[in-house]
Amino acid sequence: MEAPVVNVGIMREKAVSFVFHGEYVHTETGQFLTGEQRVLFVGGNIVFNGKLYKELFFEPASPASSFELKAVTIGRNFHWQRQEDQCFKGAFNLVTCKDSIVVINQIDVEEYLTSVISSEMSAGASKELLKAHAVISRSWLLAQVEKNFRLAGKEEKQQSYYRDNEQLIRWYDREDHEIFDVCADDHCQRYQGITRASTPIVQKVVHETRGEILTDGEMICDARFSKCCGGVTEQFEHCWEPVPHSYLAALRDSRDTTFPDLTKEEEAEKWIRSAPEAFCNTSDKEILSQVLNNYDQETTDFYRWKVSYTQEELAELVHRKSGIDFGQILDLIPVSRGTSGRIDLLKIVGTHRSFTIGKELEIRRTLSETHLYSSAFVVDKEDIRLDIPGRFVLTGAGWGHGVGLCQIGAAMMSAQGYDYRQILSHYFPGASIEKRY
Template sequence: MILEPGREPVIDVGLLRADEIAVRLNGTFYSSGNVFRNDLVITIHKQKLVVNGIYFYDPEVLILTPEDTATFTVKNVVFGIGFHWERNEDLTFKGELCFKTENGKVRLINRINLEDYLKSVIASEMSALASDALLKAHAVMSRSWLIAQLIPKPLQGNHNSASSDEIIRWYDREDHTGFDVCADDHCQRYQGITRITNEKALKAIEETRGLVLKYEDEICDARFSKCCGGVTERFDTCWEEENPPYLQPVFDGTGTDTGNYSDEAGANAFILKDVDAFCNTSDTKILDQVLNDYDRETPAFFRWEEQLSALDVKRLLKKKIGLEVGDIVDLIPMDRGASGRIFRLKIVGSENEIIIGKELEIRKALSESHLLSSAFVVNKRTDKTTGSTQFILHGAGWGHGVGLCQIGAAVMGEKGYSFEEILNHYFKQTSLEKIY
């Protein structure tokens, strides 16, 4: 995407990559004088695109432009990839379709105006029952994050480093090539026009059109997660080695908490207690604003517990990150961020010990899908009779915890805070500016 001052950007969203992609065209589409209607099945043969069994004239790319208000429905779009709510749905989109060959598979990209993309993101990320303040705050934040991702800048540090005693990985904007953002939780959950059902969400986008968060002259890389657990996290705990001033730890409430639980004693005291924070709520009216039906499959998130046997940990490490250290002896937090989130965890085995990180790699390694967060304390129990070991993880929050806390922001909206106040709470030292 090319940013032009004063003009709304057009972005490329990666929807799906598969051996075969089935699409229903809801109207007429054009490509280089050819007319396309009804159902399409796109495959690849000998590195050429095959459309409904016929080789397309361009072996590597096919772009379809809609006539008027034509839309398209993609069959079996996967979202929530790798999480316990992963599922397939048929989803409908507006804008252009772009099919490309990619390493022997078909890649489907949706080319769409940024504001139309945001209308879907806001509806996909949360219920349109949300307060006006929350919807506007989310619109500004999502717009800022997206544009910030598309401005080239050098990465600070290696995102995938490994040695004999340490494996450190993090996942972010460098993971995509050939398109700007993906349609899943890795970026922002984008499900086309399928879930745009409420005028409130559309109004929030229109009333904040072109409005972004800025720190000095920089558009903010405005991150967010479901539930911070009481304190938001530093950027470098999760991603590259930098810490923007507007993404510093914040206590998610009105008290005077310092918001730093990076040592073991502090993390234990914080995670094992009930904290008076905005995101500490069980109010279904508020939760329904932020969590879709499949999100509600997670019963607890402000404070939670997970139990793993030593055998479970051994199996998961091999399955999820290809790590074998023998029988698991211990899990030892080495470094934590301000919210207590672990970003370096030592795995002690009977044959070897190794440190893994950052936070998402830890969450991947210790769960069939992903742990809710890496803010947990470890309680190790060994049965004296059988010798078997259990690890009880007492955790806090849902997600990486950086930036805006969606549940906390929803509570703030219900309490009467404005969208500007919500943004100022989570993103310190920022200002609002309309850029188109």
């Protein structure tokens, strides 16, 4: 049985430069093209070779053909955002949207996975870690395609945004994408085509796990992963839609399965200010290099970290990010925490007004130029004069949302001799592996 095909949104620009390596066929005209090409967005149309189009579709004339996109932005809005040229296999689709051109790569799921695993982590990672990652990346992707199919034609859109005078609750998920299945950046899964050197071992693990997915017995698991859970994983509903998944439960990232109730402020504070033993509590450079690509290795402290802001810095940042003038910031108060100690509702108290924000990614975006490493943090107020703090120090735990597989923890488990099935059963309790094709 053949693998399914997936549509991946790569970029959205007013002008796109690309190069065909080998021949591509423009399906509308039957014309064979090779070499450098350029399209422009003008008045709601794509201008290509002097003609106007709403959509362009190019298919590779042979399996060896590939296309190269110039100046693709990766890590959008993250601290390591940059541009790079990227090469891709498969078909190439250009579609107009209201103010730009959307570039979509149509690709076989197994070919896509070979790239994702090389993009998400070092292609030199251990075999069992890569096999575990292949299964969860395939599961997550096919779960999104399955969900698209279920929701197709339904009138109601899933609400992921709620605002009134007191609070803003927003979560970010792949429902933000309407004309393709998934995007190519951290919002979904990092997919950088064949740009990241895919080693024989990556190709081997994708082949060895071909068609394998996680299932809860009824549906494909919406398998998530993050860099570092901080010692305890988070439940799905504290980060995304309020629908619990039994296999995305809170669990200790350790052989010791006990952990305190981190939804309680006092327990969360003790946990975050300490550094309990966990698979992901490591500074082993060899382990970290398996998970962290070159730009990720610019980040050193992630299991426990500190960020400090002066009053002026924080007030300006929060005003700019939220669009709300709080005046001077008096306090940052956790209203509720998830099972890993991550804050999912945070009350910002200012001299002008108070306002509550959530969920975790909205909190991370509001309190940082890019993203805080996580929303599992406690706040210390310093240099207080006339009840106004002069400085805020955030002490935090983990890197990312903490739901599902912890990449650094899984790398450590692999190094300690766990195989990919044991790794998956640790992070996705109750789920089973099933071969679909």
